[in-house]
Amino acid sequence: MNVPAELLAQRLRRASEEAARHDVDLLVVTPGTDLRYLLGIETSTHERLTCLVLAAAGHRAPPALVVPRLEAPGMADLPLDELGVELVTWTDSDDPYLLVSDLAGVPSRMAVVDSMAARHVFGLRDRLPGVGQTLAGPVLAELRMRKDSAEVAELRKAAAAIDRVHARMGELLRPGRTEAQVGADIADAIVAEGHTEAAFVIVGSGPNGASPHHDLSDRVIKPGDVVVVDIGGPLRTGYNSDCTRTYAVGAEPAGDVREIYQVLQAAQEAACQAVRPGATAESIDAAARHIITSAGFGEQFVHRTGHGIGLDVHEEPYIVGGNALELTEGMAFSVEPGIYLDGQWGARIEDIMVVTGDGGERLNGRPRDLVVL
CATH class of the missing domain: 3.90.230.10 (Creatinase/methionine aminopeptidase superfamily)
Structure with a gap:
């Protein structure tokens, strides 16, 4: 199902609003069904970090999709410009967790998707040491369990x-x-x-x-x-x-x-x-x-x-x-x-x-x- 850009935009907006309602400043979503739901991306996670960085409603940081540069061509068909999502790439000589930290602004509480690999959870924790981590499941379930x-x-x-x-x-x-x-x-x-x-x-x-x-x-x-x-x-x-x-x-x-x-x-x-x-x-x-x-x-x-x-x-x-x-x-x-x-x-x-x-x-x-x- 090719999800229309306007529907994806609605899902991103609702996820941002739901994050705020759960007192979460930032959502970090790695590949899996949550990312497929929000951006229409069908890909798998691996040792190189790919993630959507989505601020809660009321925060100024624009949404960004962080991907390894070698994976960027696979994102060409995504309507990122229509969605206002910045594509941010990195190479193997970069620290992607520091990159997420730079994009995140100054959050106090970050929600990571339930299926995020432990290496990425700890990588984010090391680069955002003062930020509390919680699971994004309760936030995204509010959207996903009600089907359109x-x-x-x-x-x-x-x-x-x-x-x-x-x-x-x-x-x-x-x-x-x-x-x-x-x-x-x-x-x-x-x-x-x-x-x-x-x-x-x-x-x-x-x-x-x-x-x-x-x-x-x-x-x-x-x-x-x-x-x-x-x-x-x-x-x-x-x-x-x-x-x-x-x-x-x-x-x-x-x-x-x-x-x-x-x-x-x-x-x-x-x-x-x-x-x-x-x-x-x-x-x-x-x-x-x-x-x-x-x-x-x-x-x-x-x-x-x-x-x-x-x-x-x-x-x-x-x-x-x-x-x-x-x-x-x-x-x-x-x-x-x-x-x-x-x-x-x-x-x-x-x-x-x-x-x-x-x-x-x-x-x-x-x-x-x-x-x-």
Whole structure:
């Protein structure tokens, strides 16, 4: 997604204002999803310092993008002039941290992005010894967790793409195949259906499904196995998908699997229906957890109900007990309760939700029933 310069300008202005609201004088943003959000730069961090230096509202220092001179040609397509951002280059014989110090003016409190490499954190601390350091996460989360219409459109595309992968489980997930074999085919399908990569592929069959973050193994999938398939990845624009469905493979599952699964399905539906502006993040978690706990499986629901999603697969807001954050229009997050019976099987249902003006919209559309493949 080529972000229009006017939208980037708005994001920079809001970040500056939010920094001031958090009593931060200066934001220093190294490569990663925060920098991609603010300037549209898709690059990775390395030993040479690249960073956006952005003063809080009320400070006179103009914004600057500090880059090694050898990286400057890669910035040619950025609308830096339109944004009023100065491009400042340095060579290997320069001290880039001293350069940032010169640009920073006289701040008393500086916020660095949460993912900044330690070598850069300490380099800045050495050159700005009297300046307190804090994390920029709380500042930038205020912007990033409320998606604009273009971001929601990208998340909708990502959800449709991963839905198409789940629609292919009948051909991929079969008895006699190992989890690793199925996972490799799913990874290929994720790319074929429009993602740039498979960011994660979980295929948890039988007892492995009771481990929420099980990856892949050489276990052979057997008839009647319950299998948790949690998959996702980024589109070219950087926006991510994440969707979980639980399947029975080759035969009807034994025992009380369907009865317990119906509890999970009711919990996920209740949580999705509870999404609306003004509801709290913890109330969505409680809507799912109450049903599962009332049915006697509270100890088997071992994780939060959801996480925000956007340029990162996991970002704010987090849908978890104790988070009193009020939901507002544009927030996007997963709703994914699970029940995990150690040594037996597990199940999870996950959809991405977006808060609308009067409720919530599910972006994923695949059936949520326990399907026998």
